[in-house]
Amino acid sequence: MKQLTIQSSQRSYPIVMEAGLRFHVKKWLKKEYSSILVITDDKIADKYLQDVVSSLEGQHVYSYIVPAGEASKNMDQYYKLQTKAIESGLDRKSLIIALGGGVIGDLGGFVAATFMRGIDYIQMPTTILAHDSSVGGKVAINHESGKNLIGCFYPPAAVLYDTETLASLPYREIRSGYAEILKEGFISDIHLTEELLSLSLQQVTTAQLENHLEAGIKVKAAIVEDDERESGVRKYLNLGHTLGHALEARLGYGTVTHGEAVANGMLFALHVSEDMSGEELPFHELHHWMKINEYPVIDIEEKRIAELVKSMKADKKSVSGHIQMVLLNQVGEPTVANLHDSSVEAYIRTYIERMNKL
Amino acid sequence: MKQLTIQSSQRSYPIVMEAGLRFHVKKWLKKEYSSILVITDDKIADKYLQDVVSSLEGQHVYSYIVPAGEASKNMDQYYKLQTKAIESGLDRKSLIIALGGGVIGDLGGFVAATFMRGIDYIQMPTTILAHDSSVGGKVAINHESGKNLIGCFYPPAAVLYDTETLASLPYREIRSGYAEILKEGFISDIHLTEELLSLSLQQVTTAQLENHLEAGIKVKAAIVEDDERESGVRKYLNLGHTLGHALEARLGYGTVTHGEAVANGMLFALHVSEDMSGEELPFHELHHWMKINEYPVIDIEEKRIAELVKSMKADKKSVSGHIQMVLLNQVGEPTVANLHDSSVEAYIRTYIERMNKL
Structure with missing residues (x-):
């Protein structure tokens, strides 16, 4: 216990x-x-x-x-x-x-x-x-x-x-849950992050799972104790959720799981973060992890960009019409950025280009 | 101001x-x-x-x-x-x-x-x-x-x-509001209560009204500061509301105003309080005040008692099937009683008898 x-x-x-x-x-x-x-x-x-x-x-x-x-x-x-x-x-x-x-x-x-x-x-x-x-x-x-x-x-x-x-959870549910544990790693702990990014989820043992769950809950617990009503650090828990929620809403709930959408949202957040911070972040490692663990890597179509941005703007985290995204200066060091929609749109375009080249 | x-x-x-x-x-x-x-x-x-x-x-x-x-x-x-x-x-x-x-x-x-x-x-x-x-x-x-x-x-x-x-409030609205101010007097302050019970609402001046409002708000404010979530003293503000809510629900919202229903509920609460405390309370003064100020004095029919009691029991103040009523030991000294429904039913019967004799 x-x-x-x-x-x-x-x-x-x-x-x-x-x-x-x-x-x-x-x-x-x-x-x-x-x-x-x-x-x-x-x-x-x-x-x-x-x-x-x-x-x-x-x-x-x-x-x-x-x-x-x-x-x-x-x-x-x-x-x-x-x-x-x-x-x-x-x-x-x-x-x-x-x-x-x-x-x-x-x-x-x-x-x-x-x-x-x-x-x-x-x-x-x-x-x-x-x-x-x-x-x-x-x-x-x-x-x-x-x-x-x-x-x-x-x-x-x-x-x-x-x-x-x-x-008895189906593999897809395990995948969905691990995306949130990985998020908790990204915003707080390079070691947890590295351990998770080296995992093959098909082979996770019960003991490993319990340890990862506990680690994730500890991150979450420390944050909500500090900022229950999300005026500050609690926002960091939204890493990957701005685009993630928009993808869920646009693809239809159930088409992708929440965790699958968040994993894609985190990949996009790392892309934006690298540009804003000038640091190299584990973009390729995350992409690789998603592939070996069978997360769908969602193809964003050019013609869908406008509606995705609109959906991101309707998110309840957005204030005064700006889009709020959680970014990383480095792993374990999150930050909140309020971006103009034109800038988010430009980032989605460069993200599409980058993904096409992979 | x-x-x-x-x-x-x-x-x-x-x-x-x-x-x-x-x-x-x-x-x-x-x-x-x-x-x-x-x-x-x-x-x-x-x-x-x-x-x-x-x-x-x-x-x-x-x-x-x-x-x-x-x-x-x-x-x-x-x-x-x-x-x-x-x-x-x-x-x-x-x-x-x-x-x-x-x-x-x-x-x-x-x-x-x-x-x-x-x-x-x-x-x-x-x-x-x-x-x-x-x-x-x-x-x-x-x-x-x-x-x-x-x-x-x-x-x-x-x-x-x-x-x-x-x-510009209609007289009926003034009446409805004054019932709650009187309630605030009853549970806290004999002087305010006496002043209010001597009032003819048709002749209230703006200055008087503002003073009474302020007095009522002060009572309410002190109570909610002390017990925001109604685990203790805030319950006292429900004086007159157990029967009051039931009357409103049974007669149909709009047939009586909230304050009219509460005034009747307070009259019943004073009736029960006199029996439980053995003290004489301003039952007749309240009844007189209601009459001169044209509050409807609601005739409760014998055949309606059961459904009224059922309605009182459905009130969210009731716990474990008992009916919770606020009573007065004396003016300014409220108390909470959890009564069995048969006892509430008996009180309604003696209340009807008493009202018939008035």
């Missing part, structure tokens, strides 16, 4: 990583709760819902299953969950457990944040990718115009990570 | 009361904002929207008008406002101004609290009643099953009260 504690402005909360944790969730409840609503999706429900519900024996436990996938992070599911919570008789002393990947964590967390002005919730991430979203208290749903546009900052009561749930 | 400062956990913010304040809102903006969205309703828009927009000359100002009335505090308007904010290009450095009564304040505040995980907002209350809801950071919308079930705690950047906007 590994355990960390996060100090947020409103409370401190534990992050626990343990194999088989789902069989004894009750042990980690720090309070008496009048009732508990477990929110999950239809893929996770088959595998783990019963284990979690059984581990809470003796409590008033309800569950609600949403369809798996990003499309469930919408207003309609949000309202249905509020209705379910009311109809189940949840009150201010109740608890929500979000059992699943990032979609479930964000959706369940936002329901908890706004049900009767906020009740406790516990994140039980079941993917590698969700190590990132489950820590730090960002909760949200999507608006039809963009991802995570409706949400708030609301820290969980705990993050309970049953590492056994990662064993 | 009168000014108070509230210290919330996240920030401190001013409450400013001044005649004609709407003509120089810009003076009270403490930051540069990239853009401003003014939210109001179709009744207030005709009177004051142009004044507010003009006072912000030189800024990027957008406005959005919702239909007046409680029905606008719903999910549909909430989503439309999010869409308006996105389409107007609001970003994390933008401001929302909620210009109107409690409905607009709660709705506009909840949009601000959850747009891109929270942006600044300013409350500009235009009713007496809204002195209560605009201070303290409670924001919410209604679920079809009950009032304010979806929302959060999110303090405003400022509360700007143009007392001129109160001059």
Whole structure:
């Protein structure tokens, strides 16, 4: 078992990583709760819902299953969950457990944040990718115009990570999660970065995975403790996400995974960073890593540039019409740049040229 | 001009009361904002929207008008406002101004609290009643099953009260607002209570009104500073609201005003309080005050008792199936009681009998 504690402005909360944790969730409840609503999706429900519900024996436990996938992070599911919570008789002393990947964590967390002005919730991430979203208290749903546009900052009561749930992840999900761990390396730690860039993800052992997860969570934890509301250093966690989000939105959610989009976004960010800093950065190493680990290297078409830039500008990080990107002066030394859209457009062009020559 | 400062956990913010304040809102903006969205309703828009927009000359100002009335505090308007904010290009450095009564304040505040995980907002209350809801950071919308079930705690950047906007209030609105001021008297101050209970609202002068408003806001401010998230003393502000909310919901919003319902709820709370404390409380004085000031004294029918109790139990203050009521040991000394529904039902019966004898 590994355990960390996060100090947020409103409370401190534990992050626990343990194999088989789902069989004894009750042990980690720090309070008496009048009732508990477990929110999950239809893929996770088959595998783990019963284990979690059984581990809470003796409590008033309800569950609600949403369809798996990003499309469930919408207003309609949000309202249905509020209705379910009311109809189940949840009150201010109740608890929500979000059992699943990032979609479930964000959706369940936002329901908890706004049900009767906020009740406790516990994140039980079941993917590698969700190590990132489950820590730090960002909760949200999507608006039809963009991802995570409706949400708030609301820290969980705990993050309970049953590492056994990662064993059965499809390779594509492992890839998606490792992109965020690599991001955490890029913004903080040259050694972690080098170790990750030498990895073949097909051959990662459980022990390695747990160590990498822990390393990633530590980076994330230190940053969100320092800047919970993203006025400063927390922005660094957005490395690769400006173009990444735009690619996801333009290609359609589900066509690429979040991590695949972020990996492409990081490659672009390294390209821009090299130009701005004058330093050589591991652009080729990242490109190589993506290829051996079968990340799709996305071909950006000339005629799509304008709409990509528009999409990047609609990102909620943009301020006063400028596009905000996280760049690296060197590995472990991130910085935030606000770029004019014409300059981003020019960078996309040189990026396309560079990629064509590889 | 009168000014108070509230210290919330996240920030401190001013409450400013001044005649004609709407003509120089810009003076009270403490930051540069990239853009401003003014939210109001179709009744207030005709009177004051142009004044507010003009006072912000030189800024990027957008406005959005919702239909007046409680029905606008719903999910549909909430989503439309999010869409308006996105389409107007609001970003994390933008401001929302909620210009109107409690409905607009709660709705506009909840949009601000959850747009891109929270942006600044300013409350500009235009009713007496809204002195209560605009201070303290409670924001919410209604679920079809009950009032304010979806929302959060999110303090405003400022509360700007143009007392001129109160001059044109219809008598019924004055009545509605004074019920909340009287509540603030009941829970804190025998002298304020006595002064209010001797008032004929038809003859209140502007100077008196401003003093009473200030007194009410001071009570509210002291309480929310002490207990922002309603784990303790803030509950006292719910005096009269347990039955009050149930009456509003059962009679239909709009049939009685919020203050009229609360006045009836307080009368019932005094009835229960006298029994529980063994003290004589100003039950008859309140009843008399309601009559001379034309508050409807609501006749509760025997056959409606069960559904009223059910509605009181669905209130978000109820915990573990008990009904939470604020009672008085004496004027200025409130207490919280968790009552079994059978006991509330019995009290409603003795209340009906008592009222029939008056």
